[in-house]
Amino acid sequence: MRASVLATAGAVLVLAGCGPAAPSTSDSGKAGGGVTVFAAASLTEAFARLGEDFEAANPGTEVKFNFAASSALAQQLNQGAPADVFASAAPANMKQVTDTGAITDTPTTFVRNKLAIAVPKGNPGKITALADFAVADRKIALCAEQVPCGAASRKVFDAAKVTPAPDTLEQDVKAVLTKVALGEVDGALVYRTDVRAAGEKVEGIDFAEADQAVNDYPIAPVAKARNAAAAKAFVAFVLSARGRSVLGQAGFVLP
């Protein structure tokens, strides 16, 4: 809950141009040093854990994260923001960055995510399926279509032939989750991982149409990484058995 608020606040701050401090360049070349990871907001909890594990496995290394909407991160990267690794929640956002040459390596899909219905603890709105989202007197939160989780929601509703009646179209999935956790809405569509991260305040319901909008998460080191060695090491760590284990526990589907 607190993490989700902070993530949202972080997204706003980053948008306002106050990104995290650049890692010091004096570290580059050394085996350890700092590595700055730009990661999709939905990776917040899993990557935070991975970061600690990575630091433990590589003494002297410090991992800094910038969690925000993938689209915002892609824009920051294209504007020359100092980052070593980009982990996007959507191939489209990764493509925006590879198109400009800010990333030259071929991105690797490291996890997949799919949507789940999220309801407050106890499911007060008695929501069991996507069809319940069409009922006007239930409070429903969805992601705005401009952001990836909104686009995915649109796909699954189309597949289910349901016209949802949302009360709010949130700017990112964490904001949606906040509304569910506080009980302000009866139901929402978020990623499975978000349900897992939200703890016991939120219950998740899987549904078949979710397979129509499986989201690939690509990761790649940034071309002008200040700490190229550490960047590659971090990507490798994410793809390792240890990384897969942590990501799997967070609710991601492993490729």
Added chain:
Amino acid sequence: MTLRAELRVTRGNFTLDLDLTIAPGEVVALLGPNGAGKSTALRALAGLLPLTSGRITAGESTWDSPESFVPPEKRPIGVVFQDYLLFAHLSALENVAFGLRARGTRRAEARAEAARWLDRVGLAGHARARPRSLSGGQAQRVALARALATGPSLLLLDEPLAALDASTRLQVRSELGRHLADFGGHTLLVTHDPLDAMVLADRLVILEDGRAVQQGPPAVVARQPRTDYVANLVGLNFYRGTASGTAVDLDGGGSLTIPAPVDGPVHVVFPPTAVSLHPRRPTGSPRNAWPVTVAAIEQHAHTTRVRLDGVPAVLADITTATLAELRLRPGDELWAAVKATETHTYPI
């Protein structure tokens, strides 16, 4: 209906302890130096400052007592403040109508009454003017009209002429005197200017350090001051002493000869103009003469005031001709002389 006030207010180290009675139609001036408690007394009467103890009654009604307190807006008062405090966002007419409107008079009626008052103070042509565009004298008259328009039973004037320049002051003072003469209620005028008090008031109350030190009609106070402050205000040489026949031994040293024999503690006064200065001991007619030293020389409009050290110390007003003749400078040694017949003696 007589206004009776026992004003007891304690604020920090200062205590006001003043009994005041004002008859209908009477103008009482409260005269005293800065910090004497004049404003405190006025604010207590207005209800802007509750009494610590004592009471204020107007006829049958009690305004302030240990049991009850009537707030200012419920008292039948009018106040002219020192800097008038006209409401800057309202026209002269709206300022005068304000009190009437606040007391429930209907708008049209209040405006008509306010217009009559502006006419009475000679400002009919300035009804729509904002206070900022009025001269000092005009603003004072608007303030007076505003205070009188509600028909108060008690009119309180706080240094009403202090903000005016000398020439305006003379004219406004005489106008104010006319309006006060027409006013049937009780008037309290607070001032530190003796001339305002003498001209406008029926009775003076001299306040020093929170207490009344002297009161009476202006002519009596002017002739028989009882404190140095009052003597200084009315411009008299003032001494305390013990009389024995026509000789008075002064408390501060020295002695004076008076024309008529009395016995016991007395005040002796004489005006500075009664003092003549001589380079040598004067001879001739029965007069008081004693050696003095020039301490200071002050030039006034038509006379020169000389402050003289000696036993006793004395003030002398001399003409410019005498000044030229004596070529006075501080430190010069002279003889001061006063005819016994110029002195005025009255018991303490």
Added chain:
Amino acid sequence: MTRHRARGRLPVVLALPAFIGLAFLLVPLAGLLVRAPWGSLAGQLFNAEVGQALRLSLICASLATVLCLLLGIPLAWLLARSGLPGRGFLRALVTVPLVLPPVVGGVALLLVLGRRGLIGQHLDAWFGISLPFTTAGVVVAEAFVAMPFLVISVEGALRAADPRFEEAAATLGASRWLTFRRVTLPSVLPGVVAGGVLCWARALGEFGATITFAGNFPGETTTMPLAVYLALETDPDAAIVLSIVLLLVSVGVLAGLRDRWISGPT
């Protein structure tokens, strides 16, 4: 000799930081204008969704300002004039929404006025009133964030105003309420107007508390800043155009108000 000449001029120690400060404020705006796709500006201006968001923004910011005036002026009076103990502490508390990240402010509002909030649950149960996801919720969120600007401005004006005018009104028979309306309020009007303008401007640009508390739904709660944010996700050019529209409208309104109310001797 230079000293003599310098008297008529702006001293360099002031002028230099002043111009840097001005540039600091204006250059980012210039950046927006330079990058703007002017060709599509007209199209966006007459776009129904933009019009809807703009209208909603103006209405909500104005209603929020009215709400701030109704509650903020008495609050400012309380802070400036009453003998309330602990006023200094209260004054500090009033500025909390200024330092709180707006998103956190929005969450705080949800916790209190939300459907499950401390007060909100009773509003919902007893009156069927639910503020989140409604236009009223937008007004509440904007007022929450903007009110300190009004309170601080009006309180400063009240503290600077001479209380003796209120005494004069009392001696003329005016009740406390009449005195406040006819004497105090007019004398602090410039402060009220300045505070109201700040308040309105802040409300107009409000994003974090609004989207958190009131959510985002076109026609109901999507104000211009929310529309700008979402447009930025897919179409940065459109976001710039929307920003410029918001900028032009707000500058126009503020400049109009300034000429009418704020200039001149006060």
